[in-house]
Amino acid sequence: MQVPAPFEYERATSVEHAIGLLERLGSSARLVAGGHSLLPMMKLRLANFEYLVDINDLRDELGYIRIEPHEIRIGALTRHRELLESDALAAAFPIFRDAEKVIADPVVRNWGTLGGSLCQADPSEDLSAVCTTLDGSCVIRGSGGERVVPMTEFHRGPYETAVGDDEILTEIRFPVRPGGGSAFEKVERRAGDWAVVSAGAAVWLDGDTGGTVADARVGLAAVGPNTTALPAVTAALAGREPSEELYDEAGRIAARDCSPDTDMRGSEEYKRHLAGELTTRALRRSVERARQGRG
Numbered sequence: 001m002q003v004p005a006p007f008e009y010e011r012a013t014s015v016e017h018a019i020g021l022l023e024r025l026g027s028s029a030r031l032v033a034g035g036h037s038l039l040p041m042m043k044l045r046l047a048n049f050e051y052l053v054d055i056n057d058l059r060d061e062l063g064y065i066r067i068e069p070h071e072i073r074i075g076a077l078t079r080h081r082e083l084l085e086s087d088a089l090a091a092a093f094p095i096f097r098d099a100e101k102v103i104a105d106p107v108v109r110n111w112g113t114l115g116g117s118l119c120q121a122d123p124s125e126d127l128s129a130v131c132t133t134l135d136g137s138c139v140i141r142g143s144g145g146e147r148v149v150p151m152t153e154f155h156r157g158p159y160e161t162a163v164g165d166d167e168i169l170t171e172i173r174f175p176v177r178p179g180g181g182s183a184f185e186k187v188e189r190r191a192g193d194w195a196v197v198s199a200g201a202a203v204w205l206d207g208d209t210g211g212t213v214a215d216a217r218v219g220l221a222a223v224g225p226n227t228t229a230l231p232a233v234t235a236a237l238a239g240r241e242p243s244e245e246l247y248d249e250a251g252r253i254a255a256r257d258c259s260p261d262t263d264m265r266g267s268e269e270y271k272r273h274l275a276g277e278l279t280t281r282a283l284r285r286s287v288e289r290a291r292q293g294r295g
């Protein structure tokens with residue numbers, strides 16, 4: 001199929017308007033942001049909705065990157081291209097620019113959004129791994145008000161999230177802590193393709209101890225039903241001096257704790273190998289950046 005089934009289309013004029021439409025139309029309606037995930041699924045008849053509510057006119061309310069001393073807030077309608085090009089974001093969290101350089105192509109990046117990426121809940125979505133790594137929190141708004149859901153609870157399974165049929169993801173928040181560095185690594189079969197495996201890492205070094213790991217997080221994509229946070233890596237690194245042996249140890253944990261399937265992108269064994277190797281590399285680069293004071 002190359003054309004979707006017929007649907008009604010409405011452009012929301014505000015977040016409140018979008019929520020009102022979703023409440024009225026129920027599960028037969030879906031929001032459309034960049035449309036780069038939803039429309040292909042509708043064309044392939046993998047998804048059928050009677051109504052699409054277009055939120056692209058809500059840039060004032062939902063399209064922003066706000067850098068504050070202790071928190072970074074990014075609106076759900078912020079596009080891949082804006083995440084790629086923001087120098088302020090790259091200074092605080094270079095993992096975003098690393099990831100955006102290897103997500104899709106310019107056409108997709110010009111329209112695709114952070115909110116759409118997270119809400120699609122594709123297990124291979126690179127930005128979900130980034131937000132998991134950075135301990136992001138998702139702000140979800142409905143007619144009853146706002147609630148904040150941590151990334152670790154946002155995805156409920158492949159293509160399922162904590163966002164209800166009559167709710168909208170408005171913002172993702174990230175804590176900013178001193179001594180941090182972050183990086184993203186990905187193996188893809190060809191430029192712009194989905195990940196065979198990708199890995200994000202973030203490390204915060206302890207200023208008082210001269211550089212032991214105060215905290216570290218790793219997030220993997222394409223090796224489980226959703227992007228995978230690895231608490232065992234966090235536990236293994238806490239309080240330790242960064243070293244090649246430590247990065248290798250973390251890589252072995254990542255390879256052990258992920259749950260990839262064999263598919264057309266590679267065997268389970270190959271993906272476990274990649275999860276370990278990419279974790280090792282991402283952690284090494286995160287520590288280098290933390291030591292250089294480069295976010």
Ligand SMILES: Cc1cc2nc3c(=O)[nH]c(=O)nc-3n(C[C@H](O)[C@H](O)[C@H](O)COP(=O)(O)OP(=O)(O)OC[C@H]3O[C@@H](n4cnc5c(N)ncnc54)[C@H](O)[C@@H]3O)c2cc1C
Nearest residue numbers: 031033034035036037038104112113115116119125126169
């Ligand atoms: C050719 C191609 C290559 C790609 N390569 C990659 C890649 O390498 N890595 C990668 O990670 N991704 C890749 N993608 C996916 C791309 O990043 C996502 O499709 C896109 O960014 C999703 O965002 P969107 O705004 O287009 O979402 P849409 O398609 O508009 O929406 C996706 C889903 O999210 C919902 N939604 C959107 N916004 C909200 C919101 N604010 N609140 C609640 N629900 C919402 C929609 O209702 C829909 O269910 C690729 C896509 C294409 C087409």
